[in-house]
Amino acid sequence: MEVRSCRGCGKLYNYLGPSTPACPACMAAMEEKFQTCKEYIRDNPGANIQKVSEETDTPVKMIKQWVREERLTFAEGSVVGIECEGCGASILTGRYCPACKFKMQQTFANASRRPAAPEPANNSNRGDSNKMRFLDNR
Ligand SMILES: [Zn+2]
Ligand SMILES: [Zn+2]
Known part of the structure; x- marks a missing residue:
């Protein structure tokens, strides 16, 4: 077990x-x-992050963190002040806008597929593929 000092109040506690x-x-x-x-966001769907912060007496930073973690989601059309980390577009929750998320998923899928699967293009033209395969098999 590890004892740490709380970053909220400074007291020691058991870090698990x-x-x-x-x-x-x-x-x-x-x-x-x-x-x-x-609850405030649910009852006041148009409220922006500043308003929520004032009304609930919660630091904006904390609210933004919850939004980034996708624990809090603001209603469509509200000004949250959260920007996509990819392109800077205004978003409602998480870290990236849907377009950037999609792009990243594509890139990620391609990147993880590449090393495992053999190139199908090489199989279709077998004429000079022996050399290619030799290189691929290294
Ligand atoms: Zn504490
Ligand atoms: Zn984006």
């Missing part, structure tokens, strides 16, 4: 892994804030 970033008291307080924000 990434799910316990703060002491139990601060975790509970944070969770309470989270629920308050969530």
Whole structure:
């Protein structure tokens, strides 16, 4: 077991892994804030992040973190002040806009496919593929 000082209140607590970033008291307080924000957003779908922060007495930074973690989602059309980390477009939740997410998924899929699967193009033209295969098999 590991003892850490809480980044919320500075008290020592038993650190049990990434799910316990703060002491139990601060975790509970944070969770309470989270629920308050969530309810506020649900009841006030047009509210922006500044408004939620003021009304729920929660730091904007904290709200943004929840949004980035996709725990909080703002209603379509509200000004959240969260930008896509890829292209800077205004988004409602997470870290990337749908377009960038899609692009990244494509890139990721291509990148992870490449080393495993053999090139199908080489099989179709067998004439001079022996040399190619030799290179591929290294
Ligand atoms: Zn604490
Ligand atoms: Zn984007």
